[in-house]
Amino acid sequence: MSALLEVSQLSSYHGQLPAVREVSFSLQAGQVVALIGANGAGKSTLLRTVAGLHAPSAGSIRLDGRDITHLGPEKRAALGVVLVPEGRRLFASLNVEENLLTGCYRARPGGWDMDRVIELFPWIRERRRQPASQLSGGEQQAVAIARALLANPRVLLLDEPSLGLSPAALRRIYAVFPELVRSGLGIVLVEQDVRRALQVADRLQCLLEGRQTLEGAPEDLQVEQIEAAYFGIAYRGDGVGA
Ligand SMILES: Nc1ncnc2c1ncn2[C@@H]1O[C@H](COP(=O)(O)OP(=O)(O)OP(=O)(O)O)[C@@H](O)[C@H]1O
Ligand SMILES: [Mg+2]
Structure with missing residues (x-):
């Protein structure tokens, strides 16, 4: 059985700069793959490449076994690969409901509709006529996620949903x-x-400077090992980075 999403040896450049270098991972339905790494590690470039907003220089991306590496972003979204970009990117001049409706444009058929996203974020019901620009950061993030869900994605690419949010949000x-x-x-x-x-x-x-430095199930990884991979220091396996 093929994975829902299979990224193989993917590389992406910004001009001469290799931002993503030979990254591979796979994702099954109902699974969360977390991508961590310092500022500039290539996380957003990787997500944008998977979403079709940035062309890879090498490697492949498969959805359910189908090669989507060279499809444009609209086609990928129509197949169910949907990005919630860094910084939310709501339309400030539109109200909450209008922002949500943009997610329905060319949506796939599926279980997510306006009622169901309002069940997920009940406060939206009262505030659907309010301009998006008047929402708090956490509320904007919720609307950005709800908008993506209305497209009925199979793969949701979430770029730093917690950026700038209070602990409660x-x-x-x-x-x-x-x-x-x-x-x-x-x-x-x-x-x-x-x-x-x-x-x-x-x-x-x-990710560290575009390369995978660690991959695994959280329960199998040591905190020291993660820190070493994150900061690019050698891990000696005795709990001390060298
Ligand atoms: N549009 C661009 N043009 C040129 N270089 C870029 C562009 N976007 C990103 N880069 C560079 O590519 C590298 C990876 O950037 P990217 O935004 O993917 O990192 P990131 O891991 O998402 O970082 P952050 O945690 O700060 O969001 C960085 O060195 C960055 O400066
Ligand atoms: Mg980023």
């Missing part, structure tokens, strides 16, 4: 993860908060 965003996973979505989550990533991830990937 962050908890509210992560509280919906179990429901997303139950629905059979596969999630690639970019997260700077390593502890948080470890709580929700089935697999953890660490």
Whole structure:
């Protein structure tokens, strides 16, 4: 059986700069792969390459065994690969409901509709006519996720959903993860908060200067090993980075 998403030996450049170097991972339905790494490690470039917003220089991306490496972003979204970009990117001049409706444009058929996303984030019902620009950061993140869900994705690419959120807002965003996973979505989550990533991830990937420095199930990884992979220091296996 092929994986829901299979990324193989993927490389991506910004001009001369290799931002993603030969990265491989796979994702099953109902699974969360967390992608961690310092600023500039290549996390967003990797997600954008998977979403089709950035062309890879090498490697392949398969969805359910089908090669989508050279499809444009709209076609990938129509097949169910949907990105919630860093910084949310709502339309400030549109109200909450209008922002959500943009997610329905060319949506796949599936279980997510307006009622169901409002069940997930009940406060949206009262505030659907409010301009998106008046929402808090956490509320904007919720709307960005809800908008992506309305497209009925199979693979959700979440780029730093916790960026700039208060601890309470962050908890509210992560509280919906179990429901997303139950629905059979596969999630690639970019997260700077390593502890948080470890709580929700089935697999953890660490990037350093575009390269994978660590891959594994959270329960099999030592904190010291993760820190070493994150900062690029050697791990001696005795709990001390050299
Ligand atoms: N549009 C761009 N043009 C040129 N270089 C870029 C561009 N976007 C990113 N880069 C460079 O590519 C590398 C990877 O950037 P990327 O944004 O993918 O990292 P990141 O891991 O998402 O970082 P952060 O945690 O800060 O969001 C960095 O060195 C960055 O400076
Ligand atoms: Mg980024």
